[in-house]
Amino acid sequence: MSDDKPFYEPEDHPDGETDDKPCFELYIKASSIDGETKGSCPICQQWFMVAYILAENKNVSFRVYTVQANMPPKSFKDRVSSHNKYPVVIGLSGKNANSGADITDIVADDFDEVESFFESVNFDCPKLKRIEMANGLALKIFEDLYKHFNGYLQNQHDLEGRTLLTDLRNINSFLEEQGHMFLNGSTLSYADCVLLPRLQHVRVAAKAYKNFEIPHDLTALWKYMENGYQTNAFLATLPSDQDIVLHYEKKAATKLQGSFKPTLQKRTFSTEIPVVDGVNGE
Structure with missing residues (x-):
């Protein structure tokens, strides 16, 4: 991590001078391969997505730094009490959308604090709030997905992943019933920011370790991923x-x-969609 060179900084970056919108720094786990680029933590990606969408909607300005969890720089350690939990958010300038309080130097370094911080700088994107009713309903549909996925990978005798398949089919059915591009409509919501990173882990890691593929007959799920x-x-x-x-x-x-060797291969990003009914494919 470099303090003077963020990993990511939108064009409309925080300057702390004339813009009244909240500005903050988001610290996420770095890649385990090169220690510099963005890592694989799905929770870090979840909040990176939320920050990105808030910035797209002109709610906030932010920049992202990647941190090696076992080797955080001194400048980071001096400001953050917990060095093992990510993401971490540090306020730079601006006001709390609810109370009007100054967010400068506020440090959020556990899940609840990070969620509260993003709630506090979210002026007009209710779909990005976990407490919104539609998000609560969607989150219930896949609340055990990541646990079951991890259990499947950790069980050498489970060759079929039936519990994981049930979760995926439930998500597919929910998407069919809703009939939207995403879980709660035509734009990304908080629930999508939770689900999409985890689905990508299922898609990539289950294939690599178990030769498991998301069934092609789950067309609503594949279309959802394509939209993502x-x-x-x-x-x-x-x-x-x-x-x-x-x-x-x-x-x-x-x-x-x-022959998959993650540390020796050129980086790839699985974004292609299989050719199945109702999905374009590539």
């Missing part, structure tokens, strides 16, 4: 396949399938 890949917020924050695979190297009970 076409958004700047998801595409710009997406970790590489290699980083995702390496994320589970010590967790998975089975060895990598084929």
Whole structure:
């Protein structure tokens, strides 16, 4: 991590001078491969997406720094009490949207604090709030997806992933019933920022360690992922396949399938869609 060179800074970057909108720094886990680019943490990507969308809607300005969890720089350690939990948010300037309080130097370094911070700088994007009713309903549909996915990878005797498949089919059914581009409509919501990163981990890591593929007959789910890949917020924050695979190297009970070597390969990003009914494919 370099203090004077953010990993990501939108064109409308925080200057702390004339703009009244909240400005902050977002610290996410760095790649385990090069220690510089964005890493594979799905929670970090979730909040990176939220920040990105808020900035698109002119609510905030922000910049992103990547941090090696086991080697945070001194400048970061001096400001943050917890060095093992990411993401971390540090306020630069601006006001709390609800109370009007100054957010300068506020440090949010656990999940609840990070969520509260983003709630406080969200002026007019209610769909990005977890407490919105539609988000609560959608989150219930896939609340056990990531747990079941991890359990599948850690069980060498589970070859089919039936519980994981049930979760995926439930998501597919929900999307069919809703009939929207995304979980709650035609634009990304908080629930989408939670689900899409986790689906990418399922897609990439389950294939690498178990030769598992999301069934092609889940057309609503594949169309949903295609819609996600076409958004700047998801595409710009997406970790590489290699980083995702390496994320589970010590967790998975089975060895990598084929010749996949995450630390030796050129970075790839799985965004292609299989040719199935109702989905364009590539």
